[in-house]
Amino acid sequence: MRQSKLLLLTLAAVLTLTFALATTASAQMIKKVDNFIFFLDQSGSMAQKHKTLDTKKIDMAIETMHAMNKAVPNLDYNASLFLFAPFENKLRPGTYNKTAMTNAISSVKTDFDIFGRLTPMGNGLIDLDPVIAGLRGTTALIMFTDGLSNLGADPVAQARALYAKYGNNLCIHVVSFADHAKGQMIIDDVRALSSCTVVADYTSLNSPGAMDAYARKVFYTDAPAAAPAPTRAPVPVTPMEKETITFSLHFGFDKYQITDEMIPVLEQAKMILDENPSASYVIGGHTDSTGPEAYNQGLSERRAGSVKDWMVTNGVSTSRLESKGYGELSPRYDNATSEGRKLNRRVEIQTK
Template structure:
C-alpha cells in the first residue's frame, strides 16, 4: 500500500525516420493511495461535551461535529470502508460500508446535539465496546476519536487502547480530534494518541485552517504517489532520404533517504522498467548522475552523490545493462532542482538522474 514509484520519466523523445514507426511519450502524474482499508469516526457524547468549547459559544459536541464535517469534505473516496459510532453508550450512526462523503455526512447530521445530564463517562468501556466491533475488521484501520478527554468512571481508557494496540499492532491507528479545555483532558487525549505508533493529535478548532485540515486528512487517510504514464503512439513519418536517428531519454527523481545511497526494495520496480527501456534502445549510453541536498559538508556530499550514482549504475549493470554503457558522475550539492530550505525540497534533491544520449 505504501510502496512508491521513485523514478518518473519526464521526457522521452524518439525521432525515427522510417516508413512506419512508433513514438513513446512518457510523463508522470500524482495519484492518491489509501493508507488504510477502513476507518471509524468515534464521538464522545457524554454530558461534558454539552459544555461550551473555548470561547466559541458552541458546545463541545457541536465543535467536534463541525470539525468532522470539514474533515469529511476533504477525505477522498478511495474505496476504504467507514463507520460512525458514539460512546459512552455505544451506538451506530453509520454502519460499516464503502465510504462515501454523502452517506457519512448524513450519519454525522444524525448524531444528537442535545446530550444527557448527570451521566458518568466510562470512556474505557466505550473503547472496550469499540474493540468488540472492530475486532471483526480486516486489514489496516484508523479510528478518529472526538472528545474532551474527561473520563470519570470505569477502567482507564489508556489501558484499553494500549491493549488494543498490542492486539492489532501496526494495523491500528488512533487519531484524536480534541475538544478538551482542561489540562487533565488534554493530557489524557495526547496520551491516547501516543498509544498507537501512528496516532495524530489535533485541536478541533485547528481544523478550520485549510492547511491543517489537508495535512491531517493526508496523515490519516492517504498518500500522494508519483505514477509513471507511458503512451505508445503509432505514426507514419515520410522522409525523402535516410536521416540519422536522434534519441534522448531522461529519467528523473530517483530519491534516496537522508545520508543513504543503498538501493531499496521499493526502488526495484522502477529500476526494472528503466533497465527494460535501456535494453530496448541498446545503442544509447547512459550518464548516471548522483545528487545530494545541502545538508552537511560540501566534500562529504560530493562523495555521497558519487556513491548514490554508483549504486544505481551497479544495479543496472547487474540487471542486463552493459557496464560499458554507464558513466558514473557525482554532482554533490551543486545542482539542486528544489528548495533546500524545506524538508520536501531536500528530499527531492537527494536524487539520481539518468541522462541517456548517443
C-alpha cells in the first residue's frame, strides 16, 4: 500500500514538472501568426526528379513539410493542409496538432502519373481564397512548389489579388523546388509582392539549424527577456540584418531605360521602401554575360541609375539611395540559356 502511494506521488511530481517545463517553454515564445496553411503542389512536374538533386520533387517537398512540422512550436495556431493541381483538402482548418499534421502529410500520394497533370497554380490560389476568408487574424500561407505554372489564371496576379484583399493579415512564403528558370521566375515574382515573405528552398532548409531559424522567422518570435537590473554599462546594439528586395524588373538586351511595362513593378518596390522611411538602400544593377566585362559594368551602372532616378522623381529621398553596378559578376540564373540571360538583366534593392 505504501509503495503504491509512493509511486502515485512520484508520478504526480513528474507530471507536474513536465507540465511546468512545457508551460515555461511555451511562455518563452510568442506566435507571429494566428493561422498557417501548408499548400503543396502535386502537379506532374513535381513527380519528376529534380535536375540536379536527382530526387523526386514531391518526395523532397514531403520531407521538408515533415521537418517544418517538427520545428513549429506547440502554440495555439489554427493549421491546415491543402494541395493544388488538383485542389484537395487534406487537413481542414482547426487547432494545430503535430500528430494530425504528420498524418495528413503522410497521406499525400507521391506515385501519381506525370502526364496530363498540368499546374493551375493561379486557380489553386483562387480555390484557397474562401479558406483564408474563413480564418480570423493573421495567416501564413506556405507554398511548396517548383513554380512551373502552365494552366489557368496567372499565379502572380492571383497572389497580388490576395494581398490586395487581406493586406497585412496575409503573408505568402514559397519554399522552392525549382529546377527551371521559368519556375524560379514565377516564384521570385510571388515573393517580390511583399517584404514579409521569407525566402527558402530545399537545399537551404537542409543546412544545420536552418529549419529552426525559418520557423522562428515565419511562425513565432522569442518573448522579450525580463528587464535587467539598472546598470551603467552601455547596451549593445545588434546590427540590422540586410534585406534584399527582389522584384521582376528585367531589361531588354543592351537596354537600361525605364519602360511603361516596368512602372507597376517599380511602384510595388517603392511601397516597400516607403514602409521604412528611415532605412537606406543600395540599388544594384546586373547584366548577363554577353559582351565585354567592362562594357557590362557600365551598363549595369546605367540600369541601377535609371531605377534610382525613377525613385527620386517619385518621392524617395535621394539621400536614402545609392546606385551601384555589379556587371555580369553576380548572375542568379544560367547564362548558358536565353531565358537565364534574360532574367540576369535585372535590378535588385538591398538595405544598407
